[in-house]
Amino acid sequence: MKKLCFIFLFITITSFSQEIALVKYAGGGDWYANPTSLPNLIKYCNATIHTTLNSKPATVEPSSPNLFSYPFLHMTGHGNVIFSPNDVTNLKKYLQSGGFLHIDDNYGLNQYIRKEIKKIFPNDDLVEIPSSHAIFQKPFVFANGLPKIHEHDGKRPQAFGIFIKNRLVLxxxxxxxxxxxxxxxxxxxxxxxxxxxxxxxxxxIINYIFNN
Structure with missing residues (x-):
């Protein structure tokens, strides 16, 4: 019954509000980094792929029941991240029920976030997503996979994922x-x-969420 209610909620969101959210996490890291990024992405998606996303993203904590109101969560920062046991339980339920979490390393997040992802999925490893995956194919083709935006350490850009029943959820x-x-x-x-x-x-990414 809970899963059916969650699916119904997502249908309602898709049909009417399409609100997305930024994750406010604990640990001291700057979860609020890049304040103009989501509003600009929303504007771009509404103009180019005809979404009807609310112009202002919400902010939500990982343990909040409001998590289930958003089909897409975005998380970024440069520093430490700590997921409490309640955060872990709630995030896992959210992702298992059809939610999607995008974590974008803003440089310095990697050493912390991998440990926290492991708390959510202790029996699953992050796997690199091939360029043939749908998320790189439509509506815009990225033949070589994830594009390089900032140099950081000069390493190649990589997209990693957690899959549940062949669906990318993280x-x-x-x-x-x-x-x-x-x-x-x-x-x-x-x-x-x-x-x-x-x-x-x-x-x-937004297209994948609403069409897969």
Whole structure:
């Protein structure tokens, strides 16, 4: 019954409000980094792939029952992350019931977030997502997979995921920094072609959520 209620809630969200949310986590990391990124992604998606996302994203804590009101959660930052036992339980239920979490390493998150993901899925490993996956294919084609937005350590960008019954439910983007590419142009002074790549990849993520 809980799963049916959750599915009905997602149908309602998809049909009417389509609100997405930023995760406010504990541990001291700057969960609030990139304040203009989600609003810009929302604007881009509404204009190019015809979503009807609310212009202002919500903010939600991992243990909140409100988590189940959002089909898409975004999480970013540079520092420490700690998921409490209640956070872990709630996030796992959310993802098992059809929710989606995108974690974007804003440089410095990697060493912390991998341990916290393992708390949620102790029996599953993050796997690298191949460029053939649907998330890289539509509506915009990324033949080489995740685009490189910021250099960081000069490593190649990688997209990792957790799958439940062949459905991607958790996306972790590393050495890429999509969120920086979504920010207002003057924040990072990225060339327009770099910002466009970041926004197109973000649109692919949103498209995947509502169409798979």
């Amino acid at each position: 996306l972790y983007t590393y050495e890429c920094d999509l969120g920086d590419g979504w920010e207002d142009p003057e924040v990072n002074n990225d060339p327009i072609e770099v910002r466009e790549k970041a926004l197109k990849m973000g649109a692919n």
